[in-house]
Amino acid sequence: MRTTTESPAAHAAETPTQTAIAQSARELFLANGYAATSIRDVAAVAKVDPALVMRHFHSKDELFVRVIGFDEHFAPQLDDPVETIGRRLADYLIAPKHAELRRTLTVLVRATDHEAVRVDLEGTMRHLLVDKLKKRLSGPDAAVRAWLVSAQLLGLMQSWDMVGGDGASASERHRVAALYGAAIQSLITPPAE
Amino acid sequence: MRTTTESPAAHAAETPTQTAIAQSARELFLANGYAATSIRDVAAVAKVDPALVMRHFHSKDELFVRVIGFDEHFAPQLDDPVETIGRRLADYLIAPKHAELRRTLTVLVRATDHEAVRVDLEGTMRHLLVDKLKKRLSGPDAAVRAWLVSAQLLGLMQSWDMVGGDGASASERHRVAALYGAAIQSLITPPAE
DNA sequence: TATCATGTGTCAACGTTGTTGACCTGAGGT
DNA sequence: ACCTCAGGTCAACAACGTTGACACATGATA
Secondary structure, eight states, rough: OOOOOOSSOTTTSHHHHHHHHHHHHHHHHHHTTTTTOHHHHHHHTTOOOHHHHHHHOOOOHHHHHHHOOOOTTSSGSSSOOGGGGHHHHHHHHGGGGHHHHHHHHHHHTTTSHHHHHHHHHHHIIIIIIIIIHHHOOOOOOOOHHHHHHHHHHHHHHHHHHTTTGGGOOOHHHHHHHHHHHHHHHHHSSSOOO | HHHHOOOOOOOTOOHHHHHHHHHHHHHHHHHTTTTOOOOHHHHHTSSSSSHHHHHOOOOOOHHHHHSSSOOOSSSGGGEEEEEGGGHHHHHHHHOGGHHHHHHHHHHHHTTSSSSHHHHHHHHHHHIIIIHHHHHHHSOOHHHHHHHHHHHHHHHHHHHHHHHHHGGOOOOHHHHHHHHHHHHHHHHHHHOOO
């Protein structure tokens, strides 16, 4: 999973062909998910031979992981007022303008049946969220608490459609953000023990 | 997904053949996950023709959903002291003795790329957890809060291995249960607003 | 200039997958 | 005796991820 660029699609493919494949792949994976997207589909959209997809990216897993990435979205939410990190994370993830990040995470989470995807998601969550969050936590069990925050976020993405999802009204979003934000915050600044 | 019996495997197949298929399928799905289990594998373990698996269960999705079920595990944890439901849910899910439920939920969550599985998991969570929990909640947004609790639980299962997982020590388990239990509880009895 | 290596692209095929339809039973009902 | 029908078998289908052999161009090396 890539973490340096921020453009949603291009993603550091070098030749135009690689770029075309990567764009088509990301498009189809985001729209239809991992299982419902075949390499032949990707090749067709990119107007390229299926075998060429394999030559550039080495397997479907690898293509997926290279193309479905998310970047430094979490970092700003981990900034200074530690007391509001939970709320800010929830707000960010729930905001309508971040639908693509939400979709990316959803697609990623749903593809975790494949080990390469699982490993990648784990690594990305670690160095984009957990490691950074850990440093901001005081009190005992900082590492575990940071991991549990990431569990909460993945759970929210996993269940997003069940809760009302992208069709929810602004006030519903607001309440979800407030509630889930508080639940996250309870791991970040645990009430007196 | 079945919800009436509690034996881990047999699962209300009527003929011995159906039982054998169901048992083999559950065994393999739990061990290897959805994608890595083929119908031919299941048929081989059950010593049966692959086409027969299709005749009895109608597709791989349906077989999976019928065989990877979990039952009334949550109900007792939703009992009376509302103030401790969060902790009890976390304790229950984390307990070593409930490794099979944990594995079931993990496998299920990881297979949600397939719509039939997603729909089934959603339905099961609703009528095993969300609907029952909702009734015990006072205050506003009971429905949303109940869904968010289920999101937290699924998130925990999704991330279980990242947190340390089944290899964690008793004291680590205890701390995870206390921390995540409190986070859940903050949705069940939200602190003064 | 001739040669060789390398990266890009093509094509046909492999083995496996989920799924289907035609067929064959054997038991029960009329 | 006949029909029905569920249980079970077999061979095949189309689609999938993946591979290997081949063709072509470019640029470096000799």
